[in-house]
Amino acid sequence: MYILDEVKNQIRLGVRAAIDKAVKAGELPEAMLPDAQIPLEVPREEAFGDWSTNIALTSAKVARMAPRQIAEIIVKYLETEGTYIAKVEIAGPGFINFHLDPRWLTRVVVDIERCGANYGRVDLGKGQKLQVEFVSANPTGPLHIGHGRGAVVGSVLANLLAAAGYDVQKEYYINDAGNQIKNFGLSLDARYRQALGQDVPVPEDGYHGEDLRELMAEVAAEHGDYYLSLSDQERQELFIKMALERKLNDIKNDLAEFGVTFDHWFSESSLHESGAIAETIKQLQANGNIYEADGALWLKSTAYGDDKDRVVIRENGVPTYLAADLAYHKNKFDRGFDKVINIWGADHHGYIPRMKAGVAALGRNPDDLEVLIVQLVNLIRDGQPVMMSKRTGKLVTLAEVIEEVGKDAARYFFIMRSADSHLDFDLNLAAAQTDENPVFYIQYAHARIASILRQAAELGIIPAGSHPQAAGVNVQLLETPSERALLKKLAFWPEEVRIAAANLEPHRIARYAHELAGLFHSFYNAVRVLTDDPQLTAARLVLVEVTGVVLRVVLEMLGISAPERM
RNA sequence: GCGCCUGUAGCUCAGGGGAUAGAGCAACGGACUUCUAAUCCGUGGGCCGUAGGUUCGAUUCCUACCAGGCGCGCCA
Structure with missing residues (x-):
């Protein structure tokens, strides 16, 4: 126990005992006996002491007495012998203010010396198993500035929760399946053929980044038109496999340089391959949470607070992203986590109700899934917003920002505002050595x-x-x-x-x-x-x-x- | 249209239902023969978006409205 807790305990126990005595003496009604912890807060004004309780104010109604009168009775019965409480005052509408003997402060030195690098660890989590999933960017391109914020929020949160006594695992969900990957393959193919001199456009909703142009130019330079001898499907699958590996590796490197590490990398496609998705759908069907309509299978998510039901298996038999995510979250809970925390960008907040509904449909308390939304980042340079467009591939990458302002400044800027506040990231300020x-x-x-x-x-x-x-x-x-x-x-x-x-x-x-x-x-x-x-x-x-x-x-x-x- | 986030000092933002609303930057005035002046000390600066409600007490909780951002797919 730290000295701070010891002092708070002294005050709480003292107040509680005082109320007890006053009740026994008939000066306070039975109803005053507190059933919860005595509330303590740090007063804004130093003159009001080190700690303050509003117990007299909050209990005035149930006690049917004036707050100041209650406070006076509590103070009358308060024993401060052998505690750090040096002076007790009643102030304002009925606050009881506690001034401490400053000698309590020197005890902190002993605490810190005793604990060293462990100073500040608390047992809030009581060893509960908890997972923080964050970044989880598509491995189809470089990390950009928005991922940077999620990365820092996630990594600091994980450190924080570990210090608070939770057993924390950090995980990255690799979205390496689905339509986007198909698009990715088409984009890679187009870039490859462009490198060979063919006039093939990158699909409208494909990936237009320069990084893919460079990557496929390398491939073309090394292997020439060899891959054209394969079928379109074979070629694209090969490109996808190769590019995903490359891109994921780049992401890992970027994150590592940013001081962000993960305990586990979880592949979405593994859920498709292992049959986990089919199994999850089967379980939901058995629970009566799935129905068929328009040739597709739907999750009855409205039964759990969502505003519409959601398709999980498309008309063409292909599972949706949600289906994979249901299987993924089932997998998380099957791994024994008491709670899972997902850190998502603000552009995904609309997804929360259906995910929570899914968790509930799987028979789990939806509160065991906590989604932390991180608001978007505006990059500012020379006082002007830096324009970014995903479609044209004109993104400011995380690596560029780190290069420009350094890891420490970048991390600090990403974590210094509350996650639900929009963040203006001023590049000039972050880079300033002033x-x-x-x-x-x-x-x-x-x-x-x-x-x-x-x-x-x-x-x-x-x-x-x-x-x-x-x-x-x-x-x-x-x-x-x-x-x-x-x-x-x-x-x-x-x-x-x-x-x-x-x-x-x-x-x-x-x-x-x-x-x-x-x-x-x-x-x-x-x-x-x-x-x-x-x-x-x-x-x-x-x-x-x-x-x-x-x-x-x-x-x-x-x-x-x-x-x-x- | 519906949903989520935000609205607090010139700017960027803190603020666990409490007392006279804070910090950094910017502005202004001071402090280096002294452990690093990337520092410190001081001054000025506010209808806490608006209107209601709950409460002994609201910047904080609730409702409506206004403004900005982001969503609302058999995309991920």
Whole structure:
């Protein structure tokens, strides 16, 4: 347990006991006995203390008493002996505000030293098995900027949930089947024949990217017109197989360079080949969730909240994308995941009700599937939106953006806004090596920490290669406002992990990083670490050290590097 | 037409039903003989899209409307 939780427990238990006593004394009605946890919040104003409860306000109605009166009775019976509660006040309409003895803050140093890189891990997930599926871009072309956002949101979310005590698996679903693949084959064929000098257009709804032109030019250069001797179908199947492998490999490389890795790559076509789709349809039929109409098989998704029923097997006998997705999600749950989280682009949000309906039809609680929608990204260059068109293949690729602004800046920009907010990605700002760029602000804090520790070693204050330790150091000397503010922020890291994980809000981690860095910079400017007072120096070095530990934990979660020098 | 997301400072955005709504950037004024000035300190800047409702209390929840984005296939 972290000191933060210990303090919150002290307050909660104290308030609960006070209410108990007041009820026994007949000063508060029985109805006041709380059946849930005492609500605690951090007041906006520092003057209102460290923690505050609105229990008197929320229970006023059931107690049939004025909130302030309830608060006064609770405070009267509140025992604070042996706790970190230093002062209790009633304020405003009936808030009970708790001011803590600042000595609680120095306990955080011990927590961080004890936990090291594990500091902030919490047991929200209790080991539940959970899958995060993200990116899952069609392997028919390069990743673009929109995939980048999903990739970072997914990878940070996975890190976050792991830190919150879930057993997390990251998965990429490879859409290597269906009509689009057929189109892909036609496009490849057209490019091949173009390379041989034939006047063959790429199909209107095909893939027009330059990457395919180059790829097939290579093939033509190497093998000439050999492939024309095959049947159209044979040739296209061969091209598809070859190109999918190439493209998937490119995607893997792009993602790896972006710090995004997966535990499992799942092929859609494997569902067709293994008979999993047929089996899933059979199960749905047995459940009475499938009917036949117009020569096709339909999923009765309206029975589970969708606004229309959906075709799963077409008139021509070919399964739809949804059929494969049903089989895929059945497979996920069969693998024993308690919950699966899909990260989709905003252009797929209309698909959620039918997918949830499908999950329900398969006999699973639809809430076990959580779909996180990531809104679209607008690229901005020189203050103007960068025009992108998928049809003409004029996309800004992820690789280009990383090339232009660097991995760290790109990751930070993709994660710094909440997923459901549209994101303006300002290329000039992300590439700027100036104070306008927030990612450097955070990294600079880490570089400064490293620099101070280097200095301390050079001056012989700490042995070279060692880290400042709290043992024998009087950390109570950390008592200036900037030191306390920094310690408090460090103490809240586990809480931040808990909240961000519970709400699936990885962007909060980016905010925390920025705020922590800001408090360190303030501290750095407010006081000197290396002074001629050995005790004070030792205490501040410990603070610098543990700040560095936490900053690295946070940056690691974000997948952003923590430079020793800048 | 229906559905989802968004609307908060000049710009980009935070804000777990609470108290006097915040941050970064931009603007303005200060701080480098001192551990890295990619930093810090300070100032100004707001009908929280509009109108209702629920609540002791709404930027937060609900409804309607307005504006922007994205969807609404036997495509994926």
